[in-house]
Every structure is written in C-alpha cells, then in structure tokens.
Amino acid sequence: MGKRRGLEVSVGAAEAVAMADVDVIAAYPITPQTHIVEHLAELVNNGELDAEFVPVESEHSALSVCIGASAAGARTFTCTSAQGLALMNEIVYIASSMRLPIVMILANRSLSAPLSIWNDHSDAMSVRDTGWIQVFAQNGQEVFDHIFFAYRVGEDPKVSLPVMIHVDGFIVTHVIEPVEFWEKEQVERYLPPFKPISRLDPERPVTMGAFAMPQLFTETKVAQDMATTQSMEVILSAWEEIYKITSRRYRPVEAYRTEGAETIFVVQGSFGETLSVAVDELRAKGEPVGLVMPRLWRPFPFELFRSAVKGAKNLIVIDRAISFGGQGGPLAIELRSSLFGLPAPPRVINFICGLASRDVTVEDFKNIYERAVDGSKAPVFQEDFQFYGVRS
C-alpha cells in the first residue's frame, strides 16, 4: 500500500480524484462547497494535475460542464452539497439518463431554510430517484477508496451510469484523520482508462440526449432501470478487487455484531461509526443488539438487506432526514417497504435525529435503544416515527 497520511478528509478525497487522473473538474467554488474542489484547483494550478478546472457560476452549470465533457469522452468530477445540489437538480437527472459516468461527491448537508451549513441527509434524499448509483462512505478512508470504485463501476460499459458518493459534511469532510493512500500502479491496474461506448466526435457525429416520442420514452427508461439494477454484479466485483488490493472489505449491506441480535440498528453514513461503539457497550451488558448499514443506496440491495436483518424482532432505523407528512424518514420508508409481505417481519421503530449536525453521542444511541425496547414505553411502536433529542 501507499503511505498512510494524516490529512483532512476533503484533501484526501481530492488527492484520490487526482490519482484517478480526471480530465475535467467543474465546480461552483463557494458555499456550499468543501475543500475538495479547493484542493483540486490547487493541484491543477500548481501543475501537479493535468486537468481542466472549470470554476463555473452555478452548480447547474457545474454539472452541465461535466455532461458535455463526459459526452466527449473525458473523465469528469464534481462536488457539491445541500442547496448547491438543489440548484443542480435538473441536470442530475440528465447525467444518468444520458448514461454518463460522472463522479460526484455529495458532502451531505442540510437543505435550507432556515439557512444551515451543517450536516444531515436531506440533500442525499432529495436525489434518491435521479438514477445515479449511490454509496455512503463513513470515514475518510472509505471516501478515498470509493473514488476509484466510482469510476471503475460507472465507466464499465455494462453500467455506464454516474456515481454519487455520500459523505457526511463537516462531521467527516472537515476531519483530520489517517488515510492510507494507494500506490500509483495500484490505481492504474484497478482503474483502466475511460473508453466510452460512443462519444461526441466531429468526425463521427452522433446525437445524445435527444427528444423521444412516447413510443420510445418508456423503453429508454426501462433500459436505464435495468442497467441500474444489473450494475450490482459490477459493483460487487469492484469491491472484491478493492479487497484484494487493500484488505478492506466493502459490502452492499454492512453488518456489525448481528449474530443472535434481537434488535438491530439501521443507519447510513457516519452514524454507523459512533453507533458501533454503542453496540459494543450494549453487548457488554448482555443486550442482544447489532447494527446494519446499507452502504449501497441505489441500486438498493433488497435481498441482502432482508437476509442481514433476518431473525431480528426490532429494527431501530435512524434517519437523518425528514419526509414531511410521510410515514417516517426516507430510510425507514424504504426499509419498511422492503420488509412488507415477509411472513414475520421485524417491527420498524423509526427515529429522526442529528439534523443540521445536532450532536448524537454514544449515550444518545443507548437512550434510543432503551426507548425502543422498553415495553413500558410501548406506544413508541404505534407511531410511525419520532424525533429524538428535540428540546422542549
């Protein structure tokens, strides 16, 4: 392996993007933004990275630039958060429908109003159905590894889709921690050059993203959905190859101490790290509790999820986003739906907390556990969801 370095996660992510030898980076360089593109701009400016850095006037333009560049055969990268993603939204759909393997890090942050710069998953959930392959990274190392993963999966001709890496804004992006780098040769072997099936070329003109009559539209979308679902095979193989290089095992659904667990927490993002400590402490007291983290968000690994929670009586699903007027947080809604129709499904107890980086500690997770499994507070089970940690 390469050198182990202590650096800000955002800087590490940018170094990985540079090692992936991107051709074009387009980004709106100010709030909401991270040091990821700032460091990439430095690398390009210093001549350390031979790429075009296009500082655009809006996120809408950032992704539009990526689309044009990717259609011409360039490896492209962008990065945004929160309202930046919201402004980009129109183009987010177009990237996936045009089957362009752009890679984006979404530093997850709260959508305004009230104006907030802090972390939650409201932005992530706003793009759930945009057709991007989506993974959640819990820490700096996972972000670093998943840059190479994202290009390898997205650019595979069997997939040809954009990939979004979710990482908790501030809580992970702004932390200085150790990241083990890959050697240049390892990246080159893992990630072959981008060879698009077709590309914009004046010598051989093609039309991309054109108008489709109703007679064609449905079939186009069915093909897109099939490509998304069938990307699983490529995803699994890309993770397997990472394991061979780094000894780090990534799975669509991560499970921690679920053997014999009656109650299983289900979370995404950096909650999983703190929660694993709470699970250890609860296990030490004899509580039959485990933790499951759906790393792969789209395509959602339904079968793997069902088998990961098999035998559990209770699922404590903790969302970091709200579906206003809905039946809980977006993660809980998804999971309930995936369990529907099973002969004896576990009960889904949904909590929403940690909005706008509200601190959620080991103690908080233990309190949540107590509330969820305490029979005297049974009404909990009759509610679709509840907010945790709201000041009265």
Add this chain to the structure above:
Amino acid sequence: MLEVRLHGRGGQGAVTSAELLATAAIEKGAYAQAFPSFGPERRGAPVVAFLRISDGPIRLRCNIVRPDIVTVLDPGILRIVPVASGLKGEGVLVVNSKADEEEIRELTQHKGKVVKVDATRIALEELGLPITNTTMVGALVRALEFISIDDLEGPVRDRFGRLAERNLKAMKRAFEEAQICGAR
C-alpha cells in the same frame, strides 16, 4: 483513547493546534482525529476544536464532552466560557495565562493538574502576532506522554513553510517555560 478539547478565539488557530498534534500522532503510527466545532467562522468569537488520539481506529463521530485535557489558547476565554466543563477530575488544564495559579483555579474551578504559560507574550516575541496556536502546542505537549516536541517538527514544517522556524521556536519556548501546578 485520549480526548482533548481546545478553546480559543476565531482566527487564533485552535483547529491548527489540533491538526498539528493529530498529524504528529498519525506520523508515529497512532490513530488521531482533529476537527473544529462547526460553525460560521467569526474572527474573535470563542471557538472550540477537538482532538482524539488512540492506539486503534477511532470510531466516534461526536463532540468531546468528557475531555482528558482542556487547552485554552486565549486568556480572556477563561472569564467567559466554562472551559473546564466536563473535564475529568484527574484531567489536565493547559492555559495561556499570566495569572497566578489561584486565580486560574478560581475562574475554572478545576482541582486537577494545571499547565500554565504566558503564550501570548511568547507569540508576540517570536512571531510578532498574538496567535498562540503553535505556542500552545508546546505547552500541551507537556501534558502528553507519547508525543514529543521533536515529533511536531515535520507537521509544523509542512504546515508553515518558511514561517516554520519561528513557530517551532515559540513552541519550544512554551514547552520549556510552561509551569506545572500539581493537582489539589
């Protein structure tokens, strides 16, 4: 695991102090985590930064509420922020102050070990600026067992380039001039 909370004012570089120590620990093969209290940066306003150092991977992604060490980069902070809040009884308070021990104890109510140094004076003399981040790292190292001043040389050079020499000097002076007051 060792948990440190740093109190300073926006612009004084509390985050840089945490970053330098985290990088030094990681260079030595340990695990570390340094992060700011995330807020809109306001120059002069009280801010907090956090540092964790451990032998194994660090899984906590939350703030530090029961620190082993509290470091205060600005003397004025003692009067407006309850810096010793949650500090373990056997924990260490590392302060930039020219006040005497009694006054510091009265302001903070901390009965454990205190490491004090007039870091503002050292920073003014060595750097010409009342920015105490590197200076206070020197005092903080007095409270740490497994990081030495020498371990910080690399991180300081990487971070400060041509200004590294002066910062290293300020750091070493604080290390030497820091006064240790035993637990009461």
